Amino acid sequence: MDKSDALNIAREALGPMLSALSLTHWTINLTADSEDDHETLASVSFNHLYASATINIDPNKLSNPTAILASLRHELIHLLLSPYDMPETLLPECTEAPITPTLLKSLEHANELSILNLETTLDALGHTASALAQYTQPQVNSPSKKSRTKKPRGRKKTT
Numbered sequence: 001m002d003k004s005d006a007l008n009i010a011r012e013a014l015g016p017m018l019s020a021l022s023l024t025h026w027t028i029n030l031t032a033d034s035e036d037d038h039e040t041l042a043s044v045s046f047n048h049l050y051a052s053a054t055i056n057i058d059p060n061k062l063s064n065p066t067a068i069l070a071s072l073r074h075e076l077i078h079l080l081l082s083p084y085d086m087p088e089t090l091l092p093e094c095t096e097a098p099i100t101p102t103l104l105k106s107l108e109h110a111n112e113l114s115i116l117n118l119e120t121t122l123d124a125l126g127h128t129a130s131a132l133a134q135y136t137q138p139q140v141n142s143p144s145k146k147s148r149t150k151k152p153r154g155r156k157k158t159t
């Protein structure tokens with residue numbers, strides 16, 4: 001897919017998806033460059049303390065809007081779980097033990113499986129990537145004026 005087409009699809013969906021996932025406080029930079037790894041369709045790098053992220057979608061591997069939206073939702077769910085996705089440099093401080101490649105791999109695996117579970121749950125609830133791309137915040141109705149401005153009843157007159 002053309003790079004600018006891919007970016008436009010992602011840009012249009014980003015706002016609604018951020019609202020749907022309660023991530024509107026994040027600043028997201030979208031890019032559409034080829035991923036080096038031949039299996040990687042998209043990627044996200046982030047700083048969860050500053051709530052800022054760059055999401056890259058590979059326009060050469062994501063050939064249709066549905067695939068772009070699914071990848072965008074996946075990367076955004078990474079942000080939901082970002083407190084668990086600690087940088088390698090911070091992990092040894094928390095565990096007070098060396099971080100082995102095996103531990104790192106298993107943490108990454110757990111993270112991806114959690115995201116897959118969330119994706120499956122969202123799909124089951126009808127919140128597919130395409131649906132989230134068109135999400136609008138529900139309007140909160142204020143209580144009707146009629147019930148709020150009801151005048152207190154006066155005392156009944158007794159004769």
Ligand SMILES: [Zn+2]
Pocket residue numbers: 074078112115
């Ligand atoms: Zn992932």
